[in-house]
Amino acid sequence: MTDLQRYYDIVVTLAKKDFKLRYRNSVLGFLWSLLNPLAYMVILTAVFGYLLRSNISNFPSYLLLALLVWRFFAVGTSSSLYSIVGNPSFITKVHLPRFLIVLSANVASLYGAILEFVALFPVLIFLGIRITFLALLLPVIIVMEFVLIFGVSLGLAALNTRYRDFNQLWDITLQLGFFLSPIVYDANLIPERYRFIYFLNPMTRLIDAARDIFLFGFPPFLTDYAVVVVASAILLLIGGGIFRSSERNFAEEL
DSSP states (O other): OOOOHHHHHHHHHHHHHHHHHHHTSSSTHHHHHHHHHHHHHHHIIIIIIIOOOOOOHHHHHHHHHHHHHHHHHHHHHHHHTTTTTTTTHHHHHHOOOTTTHHHHHHHHHHHHHHHHHHHHHHHHTTTTTTOOOOGHHHHHHHHHHHHHHHHHHHHHHHHHOOOOHHHHHHHHHHHHHHHHTTTSSSSGGOOOGHHHHHOOOOOHHHHHHHHHIIOOOOOHHHHHHHHHHHHHHHHHHHHHHHHHHHHHHHHHHH
């Protein structure tokens, strides 16, 4: 067996274990990951769609697409915080590239995200959205977001191993990021002078790309892909650098 095959088997095994543990002892199990965004959609639609009278067409679908894209990022990065801390035996007793532990946590989140997006189709049809061949571009968006998540996760896993309260800081960052991304509002509401900076946010581009495919009926712009690819490359370099400089101390810090 080659090293590549062995590492692949390790990642898949750890990812399956992680995915099952997330829903262990839960009555509804994986259904919670579907009910969560649907509940948010209902609540936020009531608040922004009716009470604040948003004029966005088909606001529930507009909101649900963004919530699923955002949820993949939020769950994927948050779970990575405990990937090293929660597996001390793999650090101290097993000889393997330690980034694979982070990768497996992200793959577990990828499993969940794929199932959530599959469940999205009947919900969108119920909400009156016509699914076209452009839906075939969804895997491209998911893969691009996965790479982005992995880059962020490498840095988070290393930082949370050294600073155990870093997860609290990341929770606050996610709350801020939720409102800095066009989830409950139209990005066109951003003042013109701030739009260049605002659209450098890769999550803004991914959310807009998903909406373009399902709601507006045209493929994402090349600039959307470019921003996400460049941001992912930068975050992989930064996250990988933090991880490599920290991993030699993991055993002592666990």
